[in-house]
Amino acid sequence: MSEKGILEFKALRSVESCLFHRCCLTLERHFGLNFEKIQKIKGSKVETVFYQSEDLNSTLMFKYHIASKAITIEIDSPTFLKTMSFEDMQDLAKLIQMEHEQDLGFPNQSDSWQQLPILQLGQSFNQYLTTSDGRVIQYGFKSRVFHDQSKYQTIDIYDTEDHGKILLLDGVVNLAENDTKAYTEILLGLPKNEEQFNQKRVLILGGGDGGLLKSLLTLTHPPSQIDMVEIDEKVMTACSTHIPSICEPYLSQRSGPNFNVITGDCFRYLEVAQASAKLSIWSIQRALQESRTLLDQGGKYLTHCNGINVPSSVGNFKTMLKSIVKDRAQIIMRSSFVPSFHEVWTFFELEMK
């Protein structure tokens, strides 16, 4: 593993060359590191200067962004940054800033420098994931509890302080132990709409972590029957074994007086259901298109959507829902900050007229 520190400055005038020199001196004087210049590349938009350390293991890269007059300083080191705390990096930034101001002969703007947190490169598993709009979030994964590749996807379960255990499918956060209220309950419209599940029939399309199943079965007045159709047996086994708080004992039992878990393709299941008598059924998650012929008046289709930071995506989803149900359903949007997603997530509820 090695580490990467990035500092950024706004230059009031083109002082990049004295800054490069100054930064090297600061690093040498305060941290005992020696860098020497190996290459300067002068592009029309960015100027880049590479430096290498005496021991050849660390590199220093300066970038001068000509249009924005921003200077980026990147330090990569397998040894140097390890011994530096975040506060040390801030001290280094302040030192360079101060000496930069001395060079300029006047104080720079107080907001003229910023620092990207130290990044860890070469780790054994990825801690850096993204929100729906591509922002980086570094997770505090303490340990990888489970890792396997199923026929359908990569399944990972990590343990964290902030969210409890987290389930990732193909590297994307699906659900965390501490998301029950913020995700599962909001998707179901609980606690407000709790009464509406009383004695209803529910079909869960997917939902392999078992969170929806457990939330519904533990209601004061649970549905009369829940069928859950999940294609990936490995997801169910992994969650049942490693995140029991979300789904147990229901996911390991697989069936009971009022529920049945089917391992299979939910689209095939829908075909069979459509061929048989019309049911008064509530369906949750994907496949509105296939489900809606099964929904009687008052029947509901509940689904999650996307992060609120991608309004175009949420808008398109709503348009898609409208185009499928036309005027035959009332559409309600809910939203909730989901801790393990690190953003506000949106959910839709369609009630058939």
Add this chain to the structure above:
Amino acid sequence: MSEKGILEFKALRSVESCLFHRCCLTLERHFGLNFEKIQKIKGSKVETVFYQSEDLNSTLMFKYHIASKAITIEIDSPTFLKTMSFEDMQDLAKLIQMEHEQDLGFPNQSDSWQQLPILQLGQSFNQYLTTSDGRVIQYGFKSRVFHDQSKYQTIDIYDTEDHGKILLLDGVVNLAENDTKAYTEILLGLPKNEEQFNQKRVLILGGGDGGLLKSLLTLTHPPSQIDMVEIDEKVMTACSTHIPSICEPYLSQRSGPNFNVITGDCFRYLEVAQASAKLSIWSIQRALQESRTLLDQGGKYLTHCNGINVPSSVGNFKTMLKSIVKDRAQIIMRSSFVPSFHEVWTFFELEMK
């Protein structure tokens, strides 16, 4: 502004040279970019190769971490990455991975590559902040609503989709509009301990955003008197003007039948209070040491602490509290995931015996 993309691979054997070559070919073939090698540095821990693009504006950096056999590929570009989506970067990673496997002659491990989200360099304000344990969180700051430097600190207010308005002091997130429940109410022990504030006297040391003040004044049975002592006038004016949902109308009024906001140094205020008659007072936040002589039996001292991801810090804080109050107070710890902090935060309540 320019952008930085980082991909990481685990090499099963030392294939870095063919990977470097392969990556360049992939970039050229699929994205029309031409890079040529300018320097190779072979350290004992890391090997680094720099490439430059034909137009000299983009750079490509390969790092081979010898101990972990991890390969890091960094692409910096003012133009190239702007036109690439996150999915494009993933496609690129998959392409290189696939071609890497062809070179090896056998499939690599499925978890052998990971990708850091694209980083934005040279921005006008910093979007990358850290949790208490130094993890990077990229905030979705839509606009900077307020920026000023007071005598005591830098004050920033940003607008976001996920958290509403956020107050930063010296670049550190202090409070967001949507944190009222997760931060202010947990600090106060609400709603469970609401009854305990009824007709009590409360002293708020600091609390410039006015969140605590408003939460207490809007209780069904509010305290009989609240004194708030805040040193930074500029923080109060900024919050009153730009985050009214947190503190209004109380912060602009500054006084009422049962509250009084004092601009000043809370330590001086405590000295005066200590010199006068002993009060039955509840004090919130810092300065237990100075406050405790003012606390009668049953009086409480409430304070926030640190993130749960730094257990040593939380442990030291608790030890410090114990050493001050000895056996004369009962200490209770509470914790809560604070959305705008992106982590679980801890709070302490001390009740004088």
